[in-house]
Amino acid sequence: MAAVSHPVFARVYERLSVAMxxxxLDEFRRDVVAGLSGRVIEVGAGNGRMFGHYPPGVTEVVAVEPERRLRAAAVRAAATAPVPVTVVDGLAEALPAGDGEFDAAVAALVLCTVPDQGNALAEIHRVLRPGGQLRFFEHVAAENPGRVRRIQRLVDATVWPTLCGGCHTGRDTAAAIAAGGFVIDELRRFRFPTTSSSPSSPCVLGRATRLEQRRD
Incomplete structure (x- = not known):
């Protein structure tokens, strides 16, 4: 696996994630994984801030993180997690897992960063069993056209992805999930922080079910 290294972003994110x-943000992390059970793959685990929220019905988490500094931090976080967590190197577009291995997948603040959402969602679809759940929490395009949407287009085309580990603020991630072989069962739209006009403040949090086959 080719190493992914964003050392400056990783250092900043380790501190920023704690502050957020x-x-x-902790409340949203709990909501993402509430009620999960069985084997779970977490795609883009970062520094492992999600690990402490997995409920006892989860028998194993395989946490995939390509950035080496964040992966090392995730390994440390896994040692104190309430459920078994194995941290592995890997990319969202080439998950190190077999077909249909997992009961659920978790993607939190990662589908905004992947180079190709379609490929990443195809891989998540592949490793989930039919009827398995995708839980997601993501930065997305502002719901209504206006100033924030214009800012998102501007920053995504310039400095934001470089400074923020590949993050693109203006993606329609819910539409990509629906097009990727999932039925969206629950979707919440909100801003975090609630009063912020930052291009990264529009978010979605939801649950989707893997269809038997993708719509190609």
Whole structure:
């Protein structure tokens, strides 16, 4: 596996993720994984901030993280997780898992960063069993056209992805999930922080079910 290294972003993110959790992001992380059971693959685990929220019905988490500094932090976080967590190197577009291995997949603040959402979602679809769940929490395009949407287009075309580990703020991730072989069962749209006009503040949080076959 080719190493992925964003050392400056990784250092910043390790501190920023703690501050964001204290500001309320922790609550959304809990909501993402609430009620999960069985084997779970977490795609883009970062520094492992999700691990502490997995419920006891989860028998194993395979946490995939390509960035080496964040992966090392995730390994440390896994040691104190309430459920068994194995941290592995891997890319969202080439998940190190067999077909239909998992009961659920978790993607939190990662589908905004992958180079190709379609390929990443195809891989998530592949490793989930039919009827398995995709839980997601992502930065997305602002729901209504206006100033924030214009800013998103501008920053995505310039400095934001370079500075923020590949993040693209203006993606329609819910539409990509629906096009990737999933039925969206639940979808919440909100801003975090609620009063922010940052291009990364529009978010979605939801649950989707893997269809038997993808719509190609």
């Amino acid at each position: 959790d204290r500001a309320g």
